Amino acid sequence: MCGGRPVRNATIKLWDNDMFDPDDLIAETQANVDGTFELSGFVISITSIDPQIRIYHNCRSTSKVCRRKITFTVPDNYINKGKKVATWFDLGTPNMEIGVKHKEEPYCY
Numbered sequence: 001m002c003g004g005r006p007v008r009n010a011t012i013k014l015w016d017n018d019m020f021d022p023d024d025l026i027a028e029t030q031a032n033v034d035g036t037f038e039l040s041g042f043v044i045s046i047t048s049i050d051p052q053i054r055i056y057h058n059c060r061s062t063s064k065v066c067r068r069k070i071t072f073t074v075p076d077n078y079i080n081k082g083k084k085v086a087t088w089f090d091l092g093t094p095n096m097e098i099g100v101k102h103k104e105e106p107y108c109y
Helices: none
Strands: 011-016 024-030 051-057 066-073 104-108
Touching: none
Parallel strands: none
Antiparallel strands: 011 024, 011 051, 051 066, 066 104
């Protein structure tokens, strides 16, 4: 949400946050007109993964070239084995108006 309205044109990406290597993009989607989204992905890795949901949006942004990016870490108990999702993580309804200290940064393209 952006205040009382759905965030428009938000891009949601699922990343494997790697400590020593570049992060791996697992999946990507756009928010629906009502602000909802569903995202799942599959990656083969020899080590454990650290999945993050990154939301790129323009809520309360005046920039024409930068979007706000906010990162959420997916809890370990929602990491499934195999391609089929056994347990979905419900992010809830975050309000993108608020900034999250140390978890938000501009994303300029």
